[in-house]
Amino acid sequence: MKTYHADEKGYYGKFGGAYIPEMLYPNVEELRQRYLTIMNEASFKDEFDQLLRDYVGRPSPLYYAKRLSEKYNSRIYLKREDLNHTGAHKVNNTIGQILMAKRLGKKRIIAETGAGQHGVATATVCALAGIECIVYMGEIDIKRQAPNVARMKMLGAKVVPATSGSKTLKDATNEAIRDWINNPIDTHYIIGSVVGPHPYPDMVARFQSVISEEIKWQLKEKEGKEDPDYVIACVGGGSNAAGAFYHFLDNEKVGLIAVEAAGKGIHSGESAATSVLGNDGIIHGSRTLLMQTEDGQITEPYSISAGLDYPGVGPLHAHLYESKRAEFISITDDEAMTSGLELCQLEGIIPAIESSHALAALQQKEFGADDIVVINLSGRGDKDLNTYIDYFKL
């Protein structure tokens, strides 16, 4: 059967793999050899499920959005990842990886963060496990995201500014990788998305796959069938989309729609629409689509949503794009903000601006009255309040 999952070397079609310096090889190889075995242990599964249930608050509701459905004349469900502890889907992955790190005997955790959501989710699970936590964050992002920096500090993490390059997410990722090179024995790197060298894209997708696993049985209860007609999710690196698509990847009757951030317009020079603007290359140890100059220098993306301005996408998404298994659309800042406000007013839910991009797919795409459309509401909007205030002059 045709599969869209990673092969044993971590390739999705031609994308993926592990393009890493030799200094990282022992760390990455240890993880590659052990991640599947550990994830399949009964004690691991039990602990993971128990924490997702009692600590994160899973299952997250699958909510039939009645007024939104009426407006767009379709059957629209929202997968409420915004109701998770720490406010987004990110914690599904960090719970999984902290349990992995403990079983690997690691004593020190490093992570990168852009807007701070993954940093907060990592600091949270490190507090939970009593393990030292160091979060790399671009110097510019530290200034832009002060509340999340404070949260990480309250949770006991050390936040280290990345001062190299463009001083944002990609540079924070570089700094985390350099830390790992310098600490090859006792440290585990919790990557926040389905990016990086194999096995990270596959491992993170598996931890996030709880999203689509729940969608299946929740839809069965509500609609009498497991499979929606469409699943919509936003893509920066692509972890919430990977989780929402995961159990539908090989069922081509389910339409997958990946929503990228067009920023101020795809061709404005300020955009993060990687599938349109990027091409085949290597970023952070993975072969994938990325935004770069003709000379192969990685460029800085832009989106109003800090969680979507990554210059690449995970290799799974690069493959879904090239194979046309998923449809990729791009949403501008303005379209996303409009859809975010619309959700507030129609359903009483303030979404993260990342998730607002997924919601804005409803403006671009037309669905049938009987189509079941699941939108992954990946996070809540509390963290974005200042951006909403500035944008709408509230």
Add this chain to the structure above:
Amino acid sequence: MNRINQKLEENKKLLSIYFTAGYPSVNDTVSILKELEKSGVDMVEIGLPFSDPLADGPTIQESSTLALKNGMTTDLLFEQLKDIRESVSIPLIIMGYFNPMMQYGVDKFCQKCAEIGIDGLIIPDLPVDVYHDQFQAIFEKHGLINVFLITPQTSEERIRFIDSISSGFIYMVSSASTTGAKNTFGEDQSSYFEKIAAMNLKNPQIVGFGISNAETFNQATKKAKGAIIGSAFIKYISANPPEKISDFVEGIRS
């Protein structure tokens, strides 16, 4: 015979210098190379700057960022080097990350290197297995030596595999670190250097990372064939003109 192999046969400890092309000024490449040869350096690694150099510490990162700002590109580097073999005869290696080479086209990149008289490549993020599966034939067609890294954490089995694929020297990373991170060698390094020497590999080893002066150069080359200096040299040329390079080299050789 490739110039690298010839050089490795000489009965001396080799001093290799790394610098980032396009730094401090975009047109320094040729004058730095000439001065290095004149000063008695045995081999040079010309760094092709990259926006995201994962394996490098702050000094080389910064020189790369500035080199790119200065306008260094792959095409410009090849243009600067096109007549280099009229004036420089020591082995020349291009060291850079894989993405810029991939965008240029690996075959075209290798062909260009061969035309100019580049002898080898060091590509830290092109792993040995990917090279072996996909690119070895291309490199060999153009007569280029690809140099692989080993670290204190590299297993003996993997070192043997890397040795079997290599045809020049093995780049021995002195400690688990990015470039320019450490200034002294301790017992860990000594025992690592001895362990590798005792393996009797077919390829000689040249030590890099953490070599900054005569003391570390001598320690590193007690067992190994040579050593590479990068960050310390970049710091030096940030503050001194190319004509003063011989002072730096004499300081290492003393």
